[in-house]
Amino acid sequence: xKRSIEDIRRQELxxxxxxxxxxxxxxGLTTARICKEAGMSPGILSYYFKSKDEVLFWMVRxxxxxxxxxxxxxxxxxxxxxxxxxxxxxxxxxESLFEQNIANAWLxxxxxxxxxxxxxxLQRLFHRRLAxxxxxxxxxxxxxxxxKDFVExxxxxxxxxxxxxxxxxxxxxxxxxxxxxxxQVLQMLGSDRISGMMKAS
Amino acid sequence: xKRSIEDIRRQELxxxxxxxxxxxxxxGLTTARICKEAGMSPGILSYYFKSKDEVLFWMVRxxxxxxxxxxxxxxxxxxxxxxxxxxxxxxxxxESLFEQNIANAWLxxxxxxxxxxxxxxLQRLFHRRLAxxxxxxxxxxxxxxxxKDFVExxxxxxxxxxxxxxxxxxxxxxxxxxxxxxxQVLQMLGSDRISGMMKAS
DNA sequence: TAAAAAATTGTATGAGCATACAAAAATGTG
DNA sequence: CACATTTTTGTATGCTCATACAATTTTTTA
Numbered sequence: 001x002k003r004s005i006e007d008i009r010r011q012e013l014x015x016x017x018x019x020x021x022x023x024x025x026x027x028g029l030t031t032a033r034i035c036k037e038a039g040m041s042p043g044i045l046s047y048y049f050k051s052k053d054e055v056l057f058w059m060v061r062x063x064x065x066x067x068x069x070x071x072x073x074x075x076x077x078x079x080x081x082x083x084x085x086x087x088x089x090x091x092x093x094x095e096s097l098f099e100q101n102i103a104n105a106w107l108x109x110x111x112x113x114x115x116x117x118x119x120x121x122l123q124r125l126f127h128r129r130l131a132x133x134x135x136x137x138x139x140x141x142x143x144x145x146x147x148k149d150f151v152e153x154x155x156x157x158x159x160x161x162x163x164x165x166x167x168x169x170x171x172x173x174x175x176x177x178x179x180x181x182x183x184q185v186l187q188m189l190g191s192d193r194i195s196g197m198m199k200a201s
Numbered sequence: 202x203k204r205s206i207e208d209i210r211r212q213e214l215x216x217x218x219x220x221x222x223x224x225x226x227x228x229g230l231t232t233a234r235i236c237k238e239a240g241m242s243p244g245i246l247s248y249y250f251k252s253k254d255e256v257l258f259w260m261v262r263x264x265x266x267x268x269x270x271x272x273x274x275x276x277x278x279x280x281x282x283x284x285x286x287x288x289x290x291x292x293x294x295x296e297s298l299f300e301q302n303i304a305n306a307w308l309x310x311x312x313x314x315x316x317x318x319x320x321x322x323l324q325r326l327f328h329r330r331l332a333x334x335x336x337x338x339x340x341x342x343x344x345x346x347x348x349k350d351f352v353e354x355x356x357x358x359x360x361x362x363x364x365x366x367x368x369x370x371x372x373x374x375x376x377x378x379x380x381x382x383x384x385q386v387l388q389m390l391g392s393d394r395i396s397g398m399m400k401a402s
Numbered sequence: 403t404a405a406a407a408a409a410t411t412g413t414a415t416g417a418g419c420a421t422a423c424a425a426a427a428a429t430g431t432g
Numbered sequence: 433c434a435c436a437t438t439t440t441t442g443t444a445t446g447c448t449c450a451t452a453c454a455a456t457t458t459t460t461t462a
Contacts, residue, residue: 005439025312027228031420041441046421104315110367111226111312114305124370152365152373153381160361164353166311169325172353180354187388206409232450242411247451 009048010058012038017059022101026108029056057118060109064126070094071133082197085137088130089181092158098174103166130155140201141193150188157181210249211259213239218260223302227309230257258319261310265327271295272334283398286338289331290382293359299375304367331356342394351389358382 016038020029031052032042049055071091078084113119134151142150161177164170186194217239221230232253233243250256272292279285314320335352343351362378365371387395 009439025315027312030418043421043423043441043443044439046423047439052420100315104312107308108312110364111228111305111309114226114301114367114369120369123368127368127370149381149384153385156358156361156365156381158361159364160357160359163311163360163364164357166315167324167328168315168321169328180350180357183350184354184385184388187385210409231448244411244413244451244453245409247453248409253450 006048009040009044012040013045013048013055014058014062016040017055018062021059021063021105025101025105026056026112053116053118056112057122060119060122063106063109064122067092067094067097068129070097080198080200081137081140082194085134085185085197086182088133088137089154089158089185090178092130093161093174093177095174098162098165098177100165100168100170103162106162107166127155130158137197138189138193141189141196153188154181154185157184207249210241210245213241214246214249214256215259215263217241218256219263222260222264222306226302226306227257227313254317254319257313258323261320261323264307264310265323268293268295268298269330271298281399281401282338282341283395286335286386286398287383289334289338290355290359290386291379293331294362294375294378296375299363299366299373299378301366301369301371304363307363308367328356331359338398339390339394342390342397354389355382355386358385 013034016036017029017034020033020037024033029052031045034052034055035042035044045052045055068091071088074087074091075084078087109119110123113123131151134154135147138150139147158181161172161180165172165177189197214235217237218230218235221234221238225234230253232246235253235256236243236245246253246256269292272289275288275292276285279288310320311324314324332352335355336348339351340348359382362373362381366373366378390398
């Protein structure tokens with residue numbers, strides 16, 4: 001079928017771009033590098049995509065889905081709100097992905113999205129998803145007023161840990177980041193509310 | 202004197218680079234733009250500097266000094282350890298500098314320092330200074346074991362707030378960031394230890 | 403003031419890159 | 433098989449930029 005080969009090639013290029021992204025960040029992504037990584041000749045990109053930026057767009061979506069899958073998998077095993085909150089936090093730091101290169105690549109995406117409206121919309125979307133995920137776990141035990149602050153603090157902690165991981169001097173591990181955030185969350189919620197969250201729902 | 206004019210020109214170029222950095226981030230920095238911002242003709246850069254990267258290096262030092270001055274000024278007014286800790290936190294979020302453009306520029310510096318050993322050394326230095334500043338405020342009231350975690354958490358919160366500020370959707374203010382971090386610090390230390398820190402020293 | 407030195411200008415060069423596209427190869431169709 | 437269509441290749445074009453440098457202007461020196 002006609003669609004098939006086009007879809008396959010596009011997907012191969014997106015995944016090639018993803019591998020190049022992880023290795024070189026958003027700035028190291030050249031059309032030539034993307035095509036090479038996908039095992040094709042350099043000109044092919046402009047046959048299947050309107051521009052490099054279009055590949056970039058789909059690649060970032062792909063990259064985000066990889067992380068979201070980690071969260072989703074952990075969510076399945078959770079039976080109460082507390083476990084779901086932990087699933088979100090842990091899912092944001094999969095050992096296989098929490099590496100300097102990758103953290104740096106994500107940072108470069110943040111930088112780029114300040115100048116590219118398409119990427120900016122993606123980033124906004126990712127943030128909303130995270131915020132709404134966190135919200136749904138604690139909305140029953142935290143007042144509406146405090147909810148926004150709680151969500152923002154957790155989001156800042158997650159982003160902050162990734163930023164720290166990008167710094168070459170950092171030796172933070174996946175485990176360390178989760179513990180750091182968990183400690184703050186424990187303090188913010190207190191044991192009463194956490195017990196409340198542990199009742200199955 | 203021979204030194205004088207050279208120093209002046211170098212300084213002017215560094216400050217031109219700084220202004221361009223704040224406006225366009227590290228990637229928007231072209232030699233032409235730097236020179237233009239400094240009010241000189243485009244070729245002058247290679248007369249006073251070995252390369253663009255050398256200007257970059259001095260520019261980042263300059264940019265950091267601007268922030269450090271904010272911290273230092275607030276430190277002067279502090280008479281006890283608690284006030285000094287607050288001076289560090291508040292000094293890291295001066296209203297005049299806590300803007301989307303500037304946050305983005307700093308992020309781009311983080312990204313770049315993964316590939317430039319010179320910048321990486323600078324970043325390491327900035328981090329050590331921050332960590333040692335924070336440490337000296339709380340080392341008396343926090344056990345040696347907990348000290349590392351405390352410092353790391355505060356550093357992560359500071360970096361995280363800046364990262365969040367870089368995101369276009371964020372409406373965090375300077376005040377909001379300080380409050381967010383202060384809330385976590387209050388929780389971590391507890392009122393007993395804070396009273397301890399408030400005794401003049 | 404005349405000659406030398408320093409500072410500045412504007413531009414040429416070449417490198418790296420995205421994109422377009424002509425030519426070639428592969429695949430499909432009758 | 434002959435022909436049309438799709439896919440792929442390799443390269444040409446034009447752009448942005450860092451850097452070097454010859455030509456010019458300004459300043460210093462004697």
